[in-house]
Each structure stands twice: as C-alpha cells, then as structure tokens.
Amino acid sequence: SQTIHQWPATLVQPVGSPLSLECTVEGTSNPNLYWYRQAAGRGLQLLFYSVGIGQISSEVPQNLSASRPQDRQFILSSKKLLLSDSGFYLCAWSDTGPLNEKLFFGSGTQLSVL
Amino acid sequence: GESVGLHLPTLSVQEGDNSIINCAYSNSASDYFIWYKQESGKGPQFIIDIRSNMDKRQGQRVTVLLNKTVKHLSLQIAATQPGDSAVYFCAENIGSTNAGKSTFGDGTTLTVKP
Numbered sequence: 283s284q285t286i287h288q289w290p291a292t293l294v295q296p297v298g299s300p301l302s303l304e305c306t307v308e309g310t311s312n313p314n315l316y317w318y319r320q321a322a323g324r325g326l327q328l329l330f331y332s333v334g335i336g337q338i339s340s341e342v343p344q345n346l347s348a349s350r351p352q353d354r355q356f357i358l359s360s361k362k363l364l365l366s367d368s369g370f371y372l373c374a375w376s377d378t379g380p381l382n383e384k385l386f387f388g389s390g391t392q393l394s395v396l
Numbered sequence: 397g398e399s400v401g402l403h404l405p406t407l408s409v410q411e412g413d414n415s416i417i418n419c420a421y422s423n424s425a426s427d428y429f430i431w432y433k434q435e436s437g438k439g440p441q442f443i444i445d446i447r448s449n450m451d452k453r454q455g456q457r458v459t460v461l462l463n464k465t466v467k468h469l470s471l472q473i474a475a476t477q478p479g480d481s482a483v484y485f486c487a488e489n490i491g492s493t494n495a496g497k498s499t500f501g502d503g504t505t506l507t508v509k510p
Contacts, residue, residue: 288439325485325500326440341497372439383428383489383498387439 284309288373288388295395301346301360303391305373308354313375315356316385317348320370332356333378368395408507415473417504419486422467426488430498431460431471434483443471443484481508
C-alpha cells in the first residue's frame with residue numbers, strides 16, 4: 283500500500299531563517315506531487331506541483347521554492363522566511379494518467395514564523 | 397474566476413441524525429468533485445468523489461449529490477457518529493489533465509453532539 287511521510291510535524295522558525303520541509307512517498311512510482319498551504323480555518327491553496335523529477339510548477343508567486351531530487355521525494359524550501367509564511371503545509375500525491383485527480387495527503391507541518 | 401464555496405461554515409448535529417453539508421461551485425467546466433474530511437491537526441482524507449456524468453454516488457454511510465443545473469453538490473452522512481466530527485472540504489477539478497490541481501472551498505466544521 284502507498285504511504286506518504288511528511289516532517290517535521292511542527293516547526294518554529296525566526297524571521298529570516300531558512301526552511302526545508304521534506305516529503306516522501308512509498309509504494310508507488312512516478313507520482314504527481316504537491317505542496318499545499320492552509321491558513322487557519324481556511325481551505326487549501328496549491329503552492330507547487332511536480333509531474334516528474336526536476337519538474338516543478340509554481341502556482342502562486344511567493345517566498346518559497348520546491349524541488350524534486352528523486353522520484354518520490356518532494357522538498358519545500360525558503361532562503362529567508364517571512365512572517366506571512368506561517369501556516370499549515372501539506373504534501374500530497376496523486377497517481378498519473380487518467381482519473382488521477384484524487385489526492386492523498388501527508389499529516390502536515392505546522393510552521394510558525396516568529 | 398472559479399470559486400468553490402460552502403454554504404455554512406459550521407454544522408452541529410445530534411449523534412445518530414443525518415448530516416448534510418452543502419457546497420456551491422461557479423465554474424461550469426468543472427467535471428470532477430471530491431469531498432475530503434480533515435480532523436484536527438491532520439491532513440485531509442478522501443471520502444468520496446463524483447464525476448459530472450453522474451448525479452449521485454453512494455459510499456459507506458455517505459452519499460454525494462451533484463446538481464449541475466445550479467452548480468451545487470452536497471455530502472450526506474447517515475447516522476452521524478462522534479468520529480465524524482471534522483472539517484469537510486469540497487474540491488472541484490477541471491479535466492483529467494489538471495491532475496490534482498483541485499480548487500478547495502473553505503470547509504464546513506461538523507460537530508456531533510452526543
């Protein structure tokens with residue numbers, strides 16, 4: 283069965299510090315990978331998605347970047363965090379090919395930038 | 397632009413009653429709809445989906461209804477249990493090529509009273 287791992291679960295970082303959140307998927311090959319951000323009490327905003335190694339698409343301009351160094355690894359990064367980067371970050375994967383819209387989410391990372 | 401909205405941000409029901417959570421969408425091109433359940437501090441979990449060529453789909457204790465004429469879908473939960481307490485999100489997707497790039501609503505918080 284497929285599993286998705288995301289860490290850390292919580293993170294408190296000072297403004298201006300770097301960020302690296304990691305996500306890995308097991309039990310599937312060549313998945314589509316996604317990073318979403320969720321503001322408190324709100325829905326999910328798609329930040330990045332990837333259809334393959336080294337292929338990253340950004341949905342919104344921001345202070346963050348994403349990388350996919352391996353097939354089942356997706357990393358969210360920032361060189362200098364802003365207060366507005368605080369939020370709940372979710373990694374997700376979906377199958378490729380037709381009928382692949384269903385998302386499977388990780389457990390999320392609660393990021394607080396102080 | 398597209399928007400997915402939920403009619404009520406909160407819903408409180410008595411244990412054993414049926415719950416109905418509503419969602420409106422504005423993009424007539426949307427052809428795939430998904431309901432997710434998110435428990436506190438966790439990532440969203442897939443509940444049920446429906447494609448635009450269907451009006452109704454049933455799962456275990458859950459039913460999704462789609463009314464394309466008025467761009468409305470609903471999630472019905474039968475015999476609501478305390479474990480159903482969570483935030484419920486509807487999401488819409490346009491075309492299989494959009495692969496997981498769903499647009500999420502803000503969510504409805506369901507509280508089940510014992």
